[in-house]
Amino acid sequence: MNPSFASWAGLLAAPLVVLGAQSLNYALVHVACAQRNTVALGIVSAVAFVFSVAAAWLAYRRWRRVSHSREPNASDDSIPAAHAAFFPLMAMLVAALSALVQLMMWFPQWLLSPCQ
Numbered sequence: 001m002n003p004s005f006a007s008w009a010g011l012l013a014a015p016l017v018v019l020g021a022q023s024l025n026y027a028l029v030h031v032a033c034a035q036r037n038t039v040a041l042g043i044v045s046a047v048a049f050v051f052s053v054a055a056a057w058l059a060y061r062r063w064r065r066v067s068h069s070r071e072p073n074a075s076d077d078s079i080p081a082a083h084a085a086f087f088p089l090m091a092m093l094v095a096a097l098s099a100l101v102q103l104m105m106w107f108p109q110w111l112l113s114p115c116q
Contacts, residue, residue, distance in 0.1 A: 010059035010091030014052040014098040019050035020023060032114040041114065045106040054101055058094035063088035 024044050032038050067085040 004062050006058035006062040007088045007091040008054070009055040010095035011087075014055040014095040017048050017051045018098045018102045018105075021045060021102065025072075025105075025109075029114045036115075038109060038114055041109050042106075045102065045109060049099055049102045049106060052095055052099035056092050056099055059088050059092035059095055065091055 021044050025041050028040050028044065032041050063085060066088055
């Protein structure tokens with residue numbers, strides 16, 4: 001069982017990027033309020049969202065490749081193959097959840113002023 005970059009990107013990097021975007025947006029609120037411009041906040045949120053979606057897509061491709069590479073009638077090899085498919089599946093789900101969380105954190109930026 002060899003976890004790939006796609007699995008690690010979905011499992012670890014996507015949540016870390018979303019948390020980093022939240023921290024960076026929090027630091028940029030005072031600047032955005034002073035300039036009355038939310039472009040920097042939007043760019044940070046968009047980059048984090050796109051990264052999370054890309055990580056989920058890469059993990060999905062990895063999961064499909066690993067889950068379809070096993071033979072359905074092989075009883076001895078089915079357990080290790082299922083274990084090998086579990087890691088990319090969890091990476092895909094964590095990255096998709098990270099993208100959803102980032103989208104939900106981005107939504108108030110469209111509605112509220114950074115000075116509120």
